[in-house]
Amino acid sequence: MNPFIKIIYINWPLQILILATALFGFLMLYSVSGGSWDPWTKPQINRFFISFILIFVMSAISISFWQKISPFCYILGLALLIAVYFYGDTGMGAKRWLDLRIIKLQPSEAFKISMVMALAYYYHKLPVNKVSHPFYVLVPLLLIIIPALIVFRQPDLGTALVIIMIGIFVMFIAGVHFGYFLFGGLSFCTLLFILFQSRGTDWQLLKDYHFRRIDTFLDPSVDPLGAGYHITQSKIALGSGGLFGRGYMQGSQSQLNFLPEKHTDFIFTTLAEEFGFFGTIGLLIIYSLIVAFCIFSALATTDKFSRLLITGLCMTFFTYFSINIAMVMGLLPVVGIPLPLVSYGGSSMIVIMLSFGLIQSAHVHKNVGF
Amino acid sequence: MSKFKDTTLKSKLIRRVHRRIVLAGLLKASTVALLGWNIRKLQIEDSEDYKLLADANRVNLRLIPPSRGLIFDRLGTPIALNEQNYKIVFIREQAADPRKVLKKLASIIELDQKRQEKILQDMKKRSPFIPITVAENLTWKDFAHISVNLPSLPGIIPEVGLTRHYQEYESYAHIVGYVGPISDKDLKSEKPVDPVLQIPKFQIGKVGVEKKLETHLRGRAGVSKVEVNASGRVMRELNRTQGKSGENIHLTIATNLQKFASERLKGMSASSVLIDIKSGDILSLVSTPSYNPNNFVLGISQSDWNALLNDERKPLLNKATSGAYPPGSTFKMVVAAAALELGLIGLNDKIFCAGFYELGSRNFHCWLKGGHGKLTLQEAIQKSCDVYFYELARKVGVKRIGDMARRLGLGQAYNLPLTGLSKGFVPTKKWKKERFGTSWLVGDTLNVGIGQGFSLATPLQLAVMTARLASGKEVTPNIIKNSNKNPDNPKALSIKENTLVAIRKGMFDVLNEKDGTAFNFRTTNHNFLIAGKTGTSQVRRITREEREEGVIKNEDLPWKMRDHALFTCFAPFKNPKYALSVVVEHGGSGSKVAAPIARDIMLFQLYGGIPPVTAYPEKQQVEARKRLMDIEKKINSRTNINPNI
Known part of the structure; x- marks a missing residue:
């Protein structure tokens, strides 16, 4: 089929929803920079439209191609993770960034995609009767745990947990026997218990600041000027938005620098303060629709790779926004996960757009089968 | 049959996958619902409370900046x-x-049109309830005048803030450093961010002790919770959490000595370090020329900054700890110690100096053209014979020289809260191979033997080396009082007493024997006899033609090409208490330039004040009196009091 004709078959509603979310983002960035295109709005717009075109290009490429390169993507992703461990820039007390001259990459973000691809590939190739065989459960588990440990050592606890969550999720969708998940869930709770027992001993498993974050998460009033400050201020911003918000560029919390990271991880609070309940629910609905269209798309595909790929990537997207929103509301600890397509930042933007490129490719080729 | 089974299994699995996708979708939907419910609770149910909080937030949490620890x-x-x-x-x-208010204000204090425009512009950029600084560092008179006129100046609020001020700034600038307004870059490197840093123009340490001990000095911000009305006016203070002022820091520096030393070095590009041998306390650490750190506190002007930056004598550099120089002849003690420890030479063995040392076709010269004749080790140190140490260095080899240098404290940075500490350099064969790709030559070893070539040391390291030789203990310097955990008991160096005694005697002879290189700069007070070593380190290469025609005198060379003058010493000889090093950049010869400075500073410390002229040889007393009185006068006339008060 002519690649230009293929574009007609992409999931248009999804594409339009992506555009709508990004527009929300531009609007908010313009506001937090005090009504200016610099320093955030302009680069964000450029980045978005370049990667928006990328989605079309990617969707025109056959899904079988993406399937073939999946194992290599995984190896590359893992290599980058190791590279960042040794050569990464240290930002905010953690090695997360790899400076590739042109772009500063956060490999742990990109890794999420390649892991989903590899897992989808794995289950696509695995004979049906072996899906729940203990050995064939162990293999993907290692594919998930090893990189997660590397990310955890960076140290980036939040992303490590997200990687595990997404990986396990793909395994779940792939149809692995339910007993494994029950067993895994129980052992996770035990691990959590041990983690807290380790506090203060010399074999302490988490950095002190992680524990402190959890403390203030449980009770932000402990330290109203330190770590709890962020959550308190962010809740005030959210709550004060009310039903209709304080008006565009009128939010005192966000305009006054009470909010930390207001252009990246905490941008949802600005939205909430300036557009109120309608704004936040509006964005939440758009996000949910994106997820819903992905699920429909997954159910409509005929091959296992596409199905797992779409659900896995859709889950990645879902974890981004749900964790971010839960975080700014104080429902989860502050872990540094951006609001997808809205927060300022190149790395997460590109990763998200790449995953939509793959989803669209799977959608376009849903009837090909192989 | 099996194929059939496979297909049923497959369709079963497909159904399971579909089921799970739908199940996961429902889970996601319920998560979204949960989020939505929470948003509803925050934004609709509790919105009024939060709106109040947000209003209160305008001044709700007011940070009370902590007062910075004193030094x-x-x-x-x-x-x-x-x-x-x-x-x-x-x-x-x-x-x-x-x-209108600004115009009225301009009639009370000086406030030109340009500044007024700038203030109005700043205001437009910020929210209406953010306080903008209009004027700082006002005199009490102006301040009082404004306070009286407040009713006619709505919106103007007089405040009393705290600003850092440095006393004795010139002599302390390189140690204490300075604070300055926090920059975005500073803020980025802070983790976790102390909220107090978000106060615009909050001052943090930028250089020196101020920077290195920033977290101790800063303290913790207090918080005052105040209730405000809709227009932002403070109605009352609800409660107040007192912050914690920063810790005070006590340096080991003795100010009178510090001032004397910096006055003595004034006009030169030089540095000196004086250490208490027993405790390792740095009593004085001077680098000249210096600068006025007070200029940095409120932000330095571009032209002042450029002037400091472009000065070829580098006033911003702390030469005592950041300046690394070829140690010259002061390095000979290291070679001597290594040779004696290894038993490669006896105390009475002699080496003949003909004025040069032949190595293949190349001649390595002694500074004394005619040569020194036969010398023992003690005499070789006394007369600083180069040939003797070429021979010795060759015997010891560069590796073992390097080992001894490190043992004596060279080639390492000490754990001091100062910025830009240089490690100096102790060369190795491997390093040369990696750096230049060429093998180590015997000639390189000879050069190292007289402290030329690749080795580098800072004045601080030279003082530490001398302190270690004088005590036989592993003296480590410290600049914060009581920071040394066991000050009275540093580890022994495990160098034989005989070795140390021989080197000390050689150093004693440098000043106290007729042919010593610094005999002119001895002291006549027998309780305070000084032992030391001169050093002159070449910064240029002397060609063969030049050597034949006669080496050009330092005075005839441009400043940048002249030799560095070094001197390192300890005193009193019988019971060593202090070690001192002096380096004068491009000063010329160590014996002529650095030694007299070192004597003045050392005597000042030994006498506990301006030394009496009787401590000097008779012929030098007139000149010494004039010099010392001059310095005394300058120290007393210099008042470093803030002109603003």
């Missing part, structure tokens, strides 16, 4: 302190017409 010298004289800074701020929303 004292070893006797408790304040060096860095906080002074009251009278300033006025302007809150736009409390004034009907800010322009």
